[in-house]
Amino acid sequence: MSIDTSGIIGRSKVLGEVFKIIAKVAPTEATVLVTGETGTGKELLVRAIHRNSRRTGRPLVPVNCGAIPSELLESELFGHEKGAFTHAVKSRTGRFELAEGGTVFLDEIGELDLSLQVKILRFLQEKEFEKVGGSKSIKADVRIVAATNRNLENGVQAGTFRKDLFYRLNVIPIVLPPLRHRGDDILLLADYFLNKYNPRKTRKRLILSSESRSLLLNYSWPGNVRELENYMERMCILCEDLEVRPEDLPEKVLQAGGVEIKPKARQEELPRAGFEWPTLGDMHAKGLSLKDFLENIEDNLLSEALNHSGGVKNQAAEILGIKRTTLIEKLKKKERF
Ligand SMILES: Nc1ncnc2c1ncn2[C@@H]1O[C@H](COP(=O)(O)OP(=O)(O)OP(=O)(O)O)[C@@H](O)[C@H]1O
Ligand SMILES: [Mg+2]
Incomplete structure (x- = not known):
């Protein structure tokens, strides 16, 4: 069976085994759970699954469950009705509806909180959901592909991940080798x-x-x-x-x-001879406004931390003394990925 794996470099036997599973699973409607350590190429693989599926002409809509604060995530996924909460001045279409006919990629699914896990499970079983503040059930023809670098079985043991959702997602597990x-x-x-x-x-x-x-x-x-x-x-x-x-x-x-x-x-x-805070002179010498100057400093510190951690976001966030979700938000804003 031949599939399009363009952009995924590698000829090793272990990667070849992964390609074989992709060739079988991509054309089906099965839910797929891709696991593997950070930076192993899970996102690339999910894109290949979508590309080789019958849904390829339709959208692939990624949702990073670890980067969106949980109180906003439900509305992001399912949308909301006008007036559903204080700032809901207009109704909003969620990503499940935007993905109609295509695939929703639930990235970092291990970060999903328990209340949303129930809602995702319901969608997987009934292909329906409700908007936040809505009472009408909405149907969506969407395939779910999920990824995580966590061991979800440990989450199940610890009570932070629902067992029923784990089994439902894990129909076809794909493990990307380190x-x-x-x-x-x-x-x-x-x-x-x-x-x-x-x-x-x-x-x-x-x-x-x-x-x-x-x-x-x-x-x-x-x-x-x-x-x-x-x-x-x-x-x-x-x-x-x-x-x-x-x-x-x-x-x-x-x-x-x-x-x-x-x-x-x-x-x-x-080696540097003692530290000094940048001065107005430094800022003018760069020809930058305060905002751009500070952004440049932040940019450099983020890059340094990411380099230091070999791109491992958890570690980089720790080095920077910020939450991992905050780091991801910052990187998104800078369109680094
Ligand atoms: N086999 C590969 N061939 C070419 N590039 C790759 C390959 N695997 C990963 N990459 C590149 O490495 C980087 C990390 O890959 P990706 O974002 O898919 O990893 P990930 O497993 O989703 O990581 P994380 O768990 O941190 O989200 C990307 O720039 C991606 O393009
Ligand atoms: Mg990823």
């Missing part, structure tokens, strides 16, 4: 990203030296493909030669390989 189990896909992906982020398309792209390749193969990739993508983008900006040598690689990768070389001094790692 990058460290995909062997040479690591190098295939590294080359792919070096090409993608090649700053000058005319320049020959960066090549990994053989020691660099072994170091990348040896690293455990806690942030998975996203982490690899971030590092390769960084190499494209920082490497001066055409070859990526071990000393160009991030310190974490070197440490894991037991390599003693000091990574090349990078701007963010240069």
